[in-house]
Amino acid sequence: MIKMRNVTKYYPNHSEPALAEINVDVEKGEFIFLVGPSGSGKTTFIRLLLREILPTTGEIYVAGIDVLHLRPWKVPYLRRNIGCVFQDFKLLPNKTAEENVAFALEVLGRSQHVIREQVPEILKLVGLESQGHKFPSELSGGEQQRISIARALVNHPPILLADEPTGNLDPATSLELMALFDRINKMGTTVLVATHNREMVDSMRKRVIALENGRIVRDQVRGVYGYED
Amino acid sequence: MIKMRNVTKYYPNHSEPALAEINVDVEKGEFIFLVGPSGSGKTTFIRLLLREILPTTGEIYVAGIDVLHLRPWKVPYLRRNIGCVFQDFKLLPNKTAEENVAFALEVLGRSQHVIREQVPEILKLVGLESQGHKFPSELSGGEQQRISIARALVNHPPILLADEPTGNLDPATSLELMALFDRINKMGTTVLVATHNREMVDSMRKRVIALENGRIVRDQVRGVYGYED
Amino acid sequence: MRISWFFKEAIISLKRNWVMSMAAISTVALSLLVLGLFAFVALTLDDLITSFERQVEIEVFLKDEAPFQEVQALQEKIISWKEVKNVKYVSKEEALRKFKEKYKDNPEMIEAIPGNPLPASFQISLKNPKNVVRVAKRLEGRKEIDEVKYGQQVVEKLFAVTKVVRMIGLLFILLLGFASLSLIVITIRLAIFARRNEVSIMRLVGASNWFIRLPFLLEGMGQGLIGAIIAIILIHFTRVTFFEKIAKSLSFLPISFGFDLFLKLSASLIVAGLCIGALGSSIALRRFLKV
Amino acid sequence: MRISWFFKEAIISLKRNWVMSMAAISTVALSLLVLGLFAFVALTLDDLITSFERQVEIEVFLKDEAPFQEVQALQEKIISWKEVKNVKYVSKEEALRKFKEKYKDNPEMIEAIPGNPLPASFQISLKNPKNVVRVAKRLEGRKEIDEVKYGQQVVEKLFAVTKVVRMIGLLFILLLGFASLSLIVITIRLAIFARRNEVSIMRLVGASNWFIRLPFLLEGMGQGLIGAIIAIILIHFTRVTFFEKIAKSLSFLPISFGFDLFLKLSASLIVAGLCIGALGSSIALRRFLKV
Numbered sequence A, B: 001m002i003k004m005r006n007v008t009k010y011y012p013n014h015s016e017p018a019l020a021e022i023n024v025d026v027e028k029g030e031f032i033f034l035v036g037p038s039g040s041g042k043t044t045f046i047r048l049l050l051r052e053i054l055p056t057t058g059e060i061y062v063a064g065i066d067v068l069h070l071r072p073w074k075v076p077y078l079r080r081n082i083g084c085v086f087q088d089f090k091l092l093p094n095k096t097a098e099e100n101v102a103f104a105l106e107v108l109g110r111s112q113h114v115i116r117e118q119v120p121e122i123l124k125l126v127g128l129e130s131q132g133h134k135f136p137s138e139l140s141g142g143e144q145q146r147i148s149i150a151r152a153l154v155n156h157p158p159i160l161l162a163d164e165p166t167g168n169l170d171p172a173t174s175l176e177l178m179a180l181f182d183r184i185n186k187m188g189t190t191v192l193v194a195t196h197n198r199e200m201v202d203s204m205r206k207r208v209i210a211l212e213n214g215r216i217v218r219d220q221v222r223g224v225y226g227y228e229d
Numbered sequence C, D: 001m002r003i004s005w006f007f008k009e010a011i012i013s014l015k016r017n018w019v020m021s022m023a024a025i026s027t028v029a030l031s032l033l034v035l036g037l038f039a040f041v042a043l044t045l046d047d048l049i050t051s052f053e054r055q056v057e058i059e060v061f062l063k064d065e066a067p068f069q070e071v072q073a074l075q076e077k078i079i080s081w082k083e084v085k086n087v088k089y090v091s092k093e094e095a096l097r098k099f100k101e102k103y104k105d106n107p108e109m110i111e112a113i114p115g116n117p118l119p120a121s122f123q124i125s126l127k128n129p130k131n132v133v134r135v136a137k138r139l140e141g142r143k144e145i146d147e148v149k150y151g152q153q154v155v156e157k158l159f160a161v162t163k164v165v166r167m168i169g170l171l172f173i174l175l176l177g178f179a180s181l182s183l184i185v186i187t188i189r190l191a192i193f194a195r196r197n198e199v200s201i202m203r204l205v206g207a208s209n210w211f212i213r214l215p216f217l218l219e220g221m222g223q224g225l226i227g228a229i230i231a232i233i234l235i236h237f238t239r240v241t242f243f244e245k246i247a248k249s250l251s252f253l254p255i256s257f258g259f260d261l262f263l264k265l266s267a268s269l270i271v272a273g274l275c276i277g278a279l280g281s282s283i284a285l286r287r288f289l290k291v
């Protein structure tokens, strides 16, 4: 489902690579934790998969699509296969929570009928059924994060990328959402979660890819968060 | 140092109070954790202390200042007594990391001499000595958070408020920064940290104030995070 | 159904980004107001100038000895020329009457005139006054004609002046048009620039370029339309309160700030508003829609 | 040292917010270009109109029987009036010479004139042509004077026209001034609106209002200044390539798109740019600096 070959990413004007010589294979239906200290390249990894940025060298395939050689006008079709929870949420400030979630469906051309049905459902799933009419600036940090999660999930994408999806959530809600991710994964979705949440990683025992200074230092089936040493 | 009397906050056009009937006394030099599930009012609590918003009813005193009846032009003087780490960082996008930290000193009228000395020092303390020249958009989530922390600490304010200061940081860095907060607290600074980080709260055994639905449900000296029940 | 969704999006966005919408609408309204008023005055002035130019005439003095038939034949011939609009015959008697009228304060002099020394003449007006020299040259040297007069110097000066007035008018219309276009595009660009994050977020959740562009385009056109309508209302108001008074105070001139012209102008302004609004948002978006 | 810091901040911000700075600078440049060019033409036109008005004269025909001393005394008296600029005496002989000149194509008529029936006259030019009626009335009925002529109708029409031209010119200058001011303020407001988060962050870290305002103010003034300079350069260019040619082609008119006027205009534009820039940013900030 995801394949990276010798991917290196230098940001312009910066001499240190954010990612270096990354080789990763992810099968359809896997659940992966991406861990690593702050600044190790997790967000860069996700941005590459979304084609938000292009790698300096290397090849990337997502859902069978050659990301590098994708025509610009076809990029939206790639992204519609990927649900993404952004570290900084990336909610549209001029749309309400509901409208933000609905936008992911409107992009796909879903009918109003479907939208009116699915949006409240997913809001309920993340515990925000009563906050749908608020604008992002009127939501708490954790609520915004959950709206971002709801938007990523609402159109049942085959791939789910989540960048620090529980950074602003209390442990109980975090566990609930992880259980949700696990359920979705069991139904066939490939899930990749970048996180610092040791409790979560250790309790779920999924495949763990650990980054350090932009390099993969560990790729472990049924791994743990590590790093306490 | 901080006194709240019957503070209630309704956000305009919303019927549920974000905070209700809050009574809190914090002495100079205390270290307090503010915990509670997502949407329980922690950020609202901090915004009230900063006079970013005004309470609907009640009285608030910070560092001896009557926050409610403060003349608008005196507000900056209140805020210069408070270092604040914001949940969403609130870095100036058109200033580099260094300049963002320096800004807190320039506001106080510190000389260039002092600024050139103290800024690199504090950047080193948060582990970002090499990233000072980057703009916020070029920093990872955790790096932005640490710049926000550096800015809050750089002018040695008597009060430090931190809203989820480790949400984007790995456990090792989080512990380091908490140790730093503890050191600062030992030197006399009053510290209030809103957090979801159970590990941290449980290991430090400080006073814990727990919010739920905008009400204080627990105020415990040497408390724990709780909520596993 | 999809199209109605885009319209709904555009209208919601127009309302929620009220500050920016206001800025764009005001800019359109102000720019088109200035442009429209100036064009209105300039076009009216152009009419006036044309009517001045039409007053340029050729005076042809006839020999006293020319027989009446020949003079009549000449008149008919001149009328048949395509450049000529009208030929008026002034007889010797009429010429004398006019002379006496002019010097009526000086009876001594009039009495002193023996018989009628003044010649008969044609007064020739042209369809396009620019041809005055050509027609005059063609008449000179004919045997029935004593002298051809057309105030060469005055005519040349008049045309030099009208040419300059027209040139300056055109320069300003072009300049105002260019400035309006640029200012509106700048404002709409700035408004969209302020929302560039929104655009990039929409792209990241899989919106195609057209899906993003259409609401912005409709929004820009809406702003352009509202701005143009405001400009038209203000121009109408100025026309009624100001220009009509001016036309009255200059009733001796063939001046009219007419309703016809106003209607044509309004239509142009509305089209301009719509186009500039669409153009502005397209240009602004192009930068943020790359990849 | 503090002040230099504010200047540095303003310059850095001007550079880093390049898109918005460009927008503001272009808006200032375009607005002031149009305003400046229009004012330039309007002021030149005003000079021209004034020189036309100055040509309005009063002609006073004297009685043949008036003794020369009295006529001289009258001339001195008229000169002493404060409204009068100049009085020119035209003797009977001179009047006849002019008449003959005019009718030189018609020798029969000139020959027929017995002696000299034409009267002597004064040609009176005034300091302010508006006083023509008053002075004429004062002269009428004097015993030395036969008739006072000042082309009442023509003068009235002329003044009606010049009044309207001036009014329209003024209207447009005011309108352009208002539009320029508004457009610049709108653009700067929009640019600052896009940065309102920055302002609120600065406030939250304890910056006082003046600490925030000063760099924005300087930035606005910088944008205004740069814009004004660009406008001046463009006006200069237009003046050299376009207006001077026009002045040449209309050399028979007392028209001059002078360097003096240009200098004065430039100074005004620079002051305007600075003020509007400062004003724009102040107005824009006021909203975001409350509490």
Ligand SMILES: Nc1ncnc2c1ncn2[C@@H]1O[C@H](COP(=O)(O)OP(=O)(O)OP(=O)(O)O)[C@@H](O)[C@H]1O
Pocket (backbone or CB within 6 Å): A011, A012, A014, A017, A018, A036, A037, A038, A039, A040, A041, A042, A043, A044, A045, A087, B131, B134, B137, B138, B139, B140, B141, B142, B143, B168
């Ligand atoms: N646009 C950019 N320009 C320059 N450097 C960048 C840019 N974005 C990220 N970086 C740098 O690349 C490195 C990796 O960043 P990345 O955001 O991938 O880290 P991360 O693993 O997500 O960290 P965190 O856990 O703190 O979010 C960091 O050192 C960061 O400073």
Ligand SMILES: Nc1ncnc2c1ncn2[C@@H]1O[C@H](COP(=O)(O)OP(=O)(O)OP(=O)(O)O)[C@@H](O)[C@H]1O
Pocket (backbone or CB within 6 Å): A131, A134, A137, A138, A139, A140, A141, A142, A143, A168, B011, B012, B014, B018, B036, B037, B038, B039, B040, B041, B042, B043, B044, B045, B087
């Ligand atoms: N500007 C606002 N307008 C309306 N409601 C608001 C606004 N800001 C916050 N709220 C609501 O007030 C409640 C408390 O918000 P607050 O941000 O204080 O929560 P929090 O404890 O910080 O949560 P988190 O841990 O998720 O950051 C939430 O339900 C939120 O939706």
Ligand SMILES: [Mg+2]
Pocket (backbone or CB within 6 Å): A042, A043, A044, A087, A163, B140, B141, B142
């Ligand atoms: Mg990251």
Ligand SMILES: [Mg+2]
Pocket (backbone or CB within 6 Å): A140, A141, A142, B042, B043, B044, B087, B163
């Ligand atoms: Mg919060």
